[in-house]
Amino acid sequence: xxxxxxxxxxxxxxxFSVVGDVLMSRAMKQVxxxxxxLEQHGLWRVIQRIFATPNFFIGVSAMAIAFFSLLxxxxxxxxxxxxxxxxxLTFIGNAFAAKIFLREHVDPRRWLAAMMVAGGVALLxx
Amino acid sequence: MNFRKYLVLAGVSVFAAAGDTMLSHGMKQTxxxxxxxxxxxxxAILNPWVAVGIVLLLAFFSSYMSALSWADLTYVLxxxxxxxxxxxxxxxxxxxxxxxxxxxxxxMLISGGVGFVAGGPSVTAHPKGSDTLLPKGGVPLMGxxx
Numbered sequence: 001x002x003x004x005x006x007x008x009x010x011x012x013x014x015x016f017s018v019v020g021d022v023l024m025s026r027a028m029k030q031v032x033x034x035x036x037x038l039e040q041h042g043l044w045r046v047i048q049r050i051f052a053t054p055n056f057f058i059g060v061s062a063m064a065i066a067f068f069s070l071l072x073x074x075x076x077x078x079x080x081x082x083x084x085x086x087x088x089l090t091f092i093g094n095a096f097a098a099k100i101f102l103r104e105h106v107d108p109r110r111w112l113a114a115m116m117v118a119g120g121v122a123l124l125x126x
Numbered sequence: 127m128n129f130r131k132y133l134v135l136a137g138v139s140v141f142a143a144a145g146d147t148m149l150s151h152g153m154k155q156t157x158x159x160x161x162x163x164x165x166x167x168x169x170a171i172l173n174p175w176v177a178v179g180i181v182l183l184l185a186f187f188s189s190y191m192s193a194l195s196w197a198d199l200t201y202v203l204x205x206x207x208x209x210x211x212x213x214x215x216x217x218x219x220x221x222x223x224x225x226x227x228x229x230x231x232x233x234m235l236i237s238g239g240v241g242f243v244a245g246g247p248s249v250t251a252h253p254k255g256s257d258t259l260l261p262k263g264g265v266p267l268m269g270x271x272x
Contacts, residue, residue: 021199028194035130035196050191091203098199105250106200109242113204116239123232124210 006082009073013086016066018093022101023059029102030055084125088118127248131196134189138206141186143213148179197248204243211236 031037031049038046050056073082095114098104106114152175156166170176193202211233217223225233 021203024191025194025199025202028191031195033196034192091207094203095200102199103250104198104200107246109246110200110204113239113243114200116235116242117204117207120232120235120237120239121207121210123228123235124214 002076006073006077009069009076010082010085010089012069013066013073013082014089014093016062016069017086017090018097020059020061020063020066021090021094022097023055023062025098025102027053027055027059080125084122088122091118091121131193131248134193135197135202135205136208137189138186138193138202139209139212141182141189142206143209143216145179145182145186147213147216148175148182150179152176152179198250201243201246201248204239207236208240 027050028034030053031046034046037049070082070086073086076082091114095106095111099106152173153170155175156170156173171180190202190206193206197205214225214229214233218225
């Protein structure tokens with residue numbers, strides 16, 4: 001039963017982390033290249049653009065839910081399992097979500113990088 | 127990709143690692159915070175380590191948002207995962223913690239992953255008219271550009 005709680009917690013953390021990252025990426029692409037905007041229009045206009053993007057707020061909300069879910073998951077399971085499992089699975093989940101929802105070109109190089117980083121993060125907790 | 131953009135990616139890694147370290151150090155000084163004693167949370171913010179940690183994490187979030195404005199999510203995430211390696215190296219050489227063989231292998235895997243993704247293109251070119259196509263400089267947003 002404890003395992004079920006722990007893995008449910010990890011699944012919730014991963015889900016909201018991926019939703020947050022994807023929406024934040026989408027929001028920032030809608031805002032545009034921040035460097036160019038800063039040079040052309042200044043900081044105030046960039047902030048206005050970000051705050052006028054609904055995806056930004058939904059993304060931040062999803063990230064906040066992921067953070068609090070992580071706190072709950074940590075109270076259900078061991079930190080040595082929950083933290084690396086959530087971080088590793090988020091890397092893999094983001095690669096799938098970015099391909100499907102953001103239509104990013106995830107070539108073998110990027111898949112391999114995501115797998116290596118996910119594996120590395122899991123090993124760091126050993 | 128220019129030097130400035132690489133600097134932003136490095137900022138994401140460094141600010142996240144430094145912010146987490148400061149926050150962790152500060153929270154160990156302030157002690158346990160329970161749901162019944164939430165005022166402890168306010169006191170924690172007054173701790174200099176926690177305060178600097180929060181500022182660094184805000185810097186991390188700004189760099190992360192900036193990176194996502196010109197690079198793919200599947201590029202930014204692996205490219206900025208060097209923060210994990212940085213934390214392990216700080217633990218080894220500044221805090222003199224023991225790093226097991228498994229962890230060194232993990233560090234090698236992450237570094238390899240970063241090297242792989244950093245050598246490729248940073249952004250996907252979407253065809254004109256597609257849903258994800260966004261003009262250079264972003265889409266005009268109502269009430270902002272008018």
